[in-house]
Amino acid sequence: MTTKCLCLTMVALAGLLAAGCAEDKAAPTRPVIGLSVLTLTNPFFQEIADNMQKEAAKHGYDVVVVSGEFDAARQQNQVKDFIVQKAAAIVLCPCDSKAVGPAIREAHDAGIAVFTCDIACLASESQFVVTHIATDNYAGGKQAAHALLEALGDTGGKIAILDYRAAESCLLRVAGFKEVIRAHNRGGGARVEIVAELPCGGVKDQGYKAAEDLVQAHPDLAGIFAINDPSALGARAALEKADKDDQVKIVGFDGQPEGKQAIQQGKIYADPVQYPDRIGRETARIIARYFEGEKVPPQILIPTGLYRGKN
Amino acid sequence: MRRFLSDYGMALVLLLLGIYYSVVTFALQDPSGASGGEQLAREVLARLGPSARVLLVTRDTREDIAFADAARKHLEAAGVQLVGDVRGRPYDARAELERLVAAGGKLDAIAANQVTGSWAVLRHVSTRFPQLGEVPVVTPPRYWWPNFLKADNLRNIADQIVIIAILAAGMTFVVITGGIDLSVGSLIALSAVTATLLIRDVAGAEAATTGGMIGACLAAVALCGLCGLFSGAMVTFFQVPAFIVTLAMMLVARGLASEVSNGASIYQVPASFLWLGGGADLFSVPNGVVLMIVLYIAADVVMTRMTLGRYIYAIGGNAEAARLSGVPVRRVLLLVYALSGGLAGVGGVVMASRLRSGAPTYGLMYELYAIAAVVVGGTSLSGGEGKIFGTLIGAFIIAVIKNGMNLTGVTPFRQEVVFGVVLLGAVLLDRLKGRLRLRAKPQASKSS
Numbered sequence A: 001m002t003t004k005c006l007c008l009t010m011v012a013l014a015g016l017l018a019a020g021c022a023e024d025k026a027a028p029t030r031p032v033i034g035l036s037v038l039t040l041t042n043p044f045f046q047e048i049a050d051n052m053q054k055e056a057a058k059h060g061y062d063v064v065v066v067s068g069e070f071d072a073a074r075q076q077n078q079v080k081d082f083i084v085q086k087a088a089a090i091v092l093c094p095c096d097s098k099a100v101g102p103a104i105r106e107a108h109d110a111g112i113a114v115f116t117c118d119i120a121c122l123a124s125e126s127q128f129v130v131t132h133i134a135t136d137n138y139a140g141g142k143q144a145a146h147a148l149l150e151a152l153g154d155t156g157g158k159i160a161i162l163d164y165r166a167a168e169s170c171l172l173r174v175a176g177f178k179e180v181i182r183a184h185n186r187g188g189g190a191r192v193e194i195v196a197e198l199p200c201g202g203v204k205d206q207g208y209k210a211a212e213d214l215v216q217a218h219p220d221l222a223g224i225f226a227i228n229d230p231s232a233l234g235a236r237a238a239l240e241k242a243d244k245d246d247q248v249k250i251v252g253f254d255g256q257p258e259g260k261q262a263i264q265q266g267k268i269y270a271d272p273v274q275y276p277d278r279i280g281r282e283t284a285r286i287i288a289r290y291f292e293g294e295k296v297p298p299q300i301l302i303p304t305g306l307y308r309g310k311n
Numbered sequence B: 001m002r003r004f005l006s007d008y009g010m011a012l013v014l015l016l017l018g019i020y021y022s023v024v025t026f027a028l029q030d031p032s033g034a035s036g037g038e039q040l041a042r043e044v045l046a047r048l049g050p051s052a053r054v055l056l057v058t059r060d061t062r063e064d065i066a067f068a069d070a071a072r073k074h075l076e077a078a079g080v081q082l083v084g085d086v087r088g089r090p091y092d093a094r095a096e097l098e099r100l101v102a103a104g105g106k107l108d109a110i111a112a113n114q115v116t117g118s119w120a121v122l123r124h125v126s127t128r129f130p131q132l133g134e135v136p137v138v139t140p141p142r143y144w145w146p147n148f149l150k151a152d153n154l155r156n157i158a159d160q161i162v163i164i165a166i167l168a169a170g171m172t173f174v175v176i177t178g179g180i181d182l183s184v185g186s187l188i189a190l191s192a193v194t195a196t197l198l199i200r201d202v203a204g205a206e207a208a209t210t211g212g213m214i215g216a217c218l219a220a221v222a223l224c225g226l227c228g229l230f231s232g233a234m235v236t237f238f239q240v241p242a243f244i245v246t247l248a249m250m251l252v253a254r255g256l257a258s259e260v261s262n263g264a265s266i267y268q269v270p271a272s273f274l275w276l277g278g279g280a281d282l283f284s285v286p287n288g289v290v291l292m293i294v295l296y297i298a299a300d301v302v303m304t305r306m307t308l309g310r311y312i313y314a315i316g317g318n319a320e321a322a323r324l325s326g327v328p329v330r331r332v333l334l335l336v337y338a339l340s341g342g343l344a345g346v347g348g349v350v351m352a353s354r355l356r357s358g359a360p361t362y363g364l365m366y367e368l369y370a371i372a373a374v375v376v377g378g379t380s381l382s383g384g385e386g387k388i389f390g391t392l393i394g395a396f397i398i399a400v401i402k403n404g405m406n407l408t409g410v411t412p413f414r415q416e417v418v419f420g421v422v423l424l425g426a427v428l429l430d431r432l433k434g435r436l437r438l439r440a441k442p443q444a445s446k447s448s
Helices: A002-021 A043-058 A072-084 A101-109 A124-128 A137-152 A168-186 A204-217 A229-241 A257-264 A276-291 B002-024 B033-048 B062-077 B090-102 B151-176 B184-201 B210-238 B242-261 B271-278 B287-305 B307-317 B319-324 B329-355 B366-376 B388-407 B412-439 B442-446
Strands: A032-037 A062-067 A089-092 A113-117 A129-135 A157-163 A192-199 A221-226 A249-251 A271-273 A299-302 A305-307 B026-029 B053-058 B081-087 B109-112 B143-146
Touching (some): A032 A072, A043 A062, A062 A072, A072 A089, A101 A124, A124 A129, A129 A137, A129 A276, A137 A157, A157 A204, A157 A229, A168 A192, A192 A204, A204 A221, A221 A229, A229 A249, A276 A299, B002 B026, B002 B388, B002 B412, B033 B109, B053 B062, B151 B184, B184 B242, B271 B287, B319 B329, B388 B412
Parallel strands (some): A032 A062, A032 A089, A089 A113, A113 A129, A221 A249, B053 B081
16 A cells, blocks of 8 residues: 555656746757856846847747756856757856856856856956947946036035945946046036945845945935845935935936836935846847857947936 | 665656656757767768858867867868868957858858857848858767756766865754754855955955965864854853854854954955865866865765764763763864854865855745754754764765756746755754654664
């Protein structure tokens, strides 16, 4: 009796697996593009994936989407799986700009064209990347600075930056931002002083804490530049609690729906907007052009647009 | 039948899984390498005869070069005139086609493998280069074979589970004594960061010698062993539950890894550091897999042939009874936790080598995968029973499921659901096995 039970469980176990695997099994006869993104829990990457899929289909390619979920080793395994599946091309949003090197090397040695999007490879293997497609973060940072200067008007004042140093994209944003502020101060307008640069991890709760500390240290703070929407929204919440929300102007980055809504409501002054849909489409187009035998550029930067709602 | 099922049930599940994935990943395959090139030459000759003017298009990878060399040799031996031999990227093929058009040449066929044949530049050659006439793309005939059973894929599966399997070996010792070690995932990060940091700052960064790298790795493993020893001491001398001690160690180790690395990757290591995790020296079996097998054989010898193994089972069965019958319980427990930490350190070194860098984010959640491998492998979480090779089978079941789901295109979120259900099923099986043994006759129960 129990033996039967045991057998039954094992069969059921195998059946469950079958259920988990039996879908999406349209045998891909068309060339396959393998995409491994940083995380699918951020709608930004979902939008890149969806648009890449749609655009690639027009050119006769199927896109298989997987996600490294911040785990560089997991992403490397996904690349190995793509190699076995003989993908035509592999697109990576690296989980770690340095650790992604060996995976890129391996794909290149197997004769597969590798592209990166949104996040660049900073290891020496970046020479094997055909094209990197991303937001022009440096110009975006400049745009943010212009927006914040506009918000401060003629008075100038003290401002702070909420940054995230692990991501190359965010470093570029801050660098572009600072350049414009420096140029402004040299130009002799009302002086704008960067009094603090605090890490915010790019997430709401840390943005909240950082902004709380900021207004304690600098009660006369006039503006904040946050490197993405979640940290900007976190900072806004802290300012509201400290009754400083009228005094301190915030400029964020990204232009995700939640950020745009906050701008509409006047909670954030403006956002340089990224276009993940365009990043996705452009990547698919570049791959199609590459296989048509065209020489493609090593880097494509997509400019940001400034979203300012009703302002 | 009963004995077979209770001892090798999991091996049977692994086998069933393998069969299942072999069936569902049955797909058309493309011949490659020298034999593929030969088949291509025969196909060209059969379809177009020896008077054809042929352009050969392949990539410049090792496999493709063998393919192209063989095809070229056979075609030329049969008197076929090769008008061009492209070995490179799509734009090299395009440049060659443009050159042919400019020279006013004619083309009867393009010979390619499946990959280059699917390049848009070749698929659309008749519309883009009408001057060349109607040019068919000839590829070698395809054959049916499961994607899952390709040598590359099987090697992949083994390679992908190395780190978790090494952790799981140490975890098996701990679980058999009735404990648990939650710190192993974080120890991976600590070990990877320590090894790469030492190579960068002490052994001379990119100029580090092999000896220097080995020293750095051993130091990292020793550090993790000490962390394990510390956990073991807390468990044995202060009777703090293993769950709490190792939970604390998990936080401490990851914190330390972040602290010493400043939260960033350390990547200033020589390219040869890739050898352990990325090389494959023995019959093209990855070095990491060889290391894993060696460690498992050693662990099995300890558990089945040595007194230490008997002590470990005895402690898990009943620690008090073991102590009364003269087992040095404290020393054995200390050793077991130190071993688990040390093996986690080895896993961290393998990971650092594989990614050629160390970062504090490595190994998130790996302790749970290791525990899953142990449990799926049939080791009871209440201690006292379990087999080292059962754990290896458990690790392989996990690897096969993950690989199979990737091959069949299951979405990442659903993969986790399936994975959780499988874990639950394995524990259920364990329970049923327990009931089976209770009902079985005494001599059958001894055999486990």
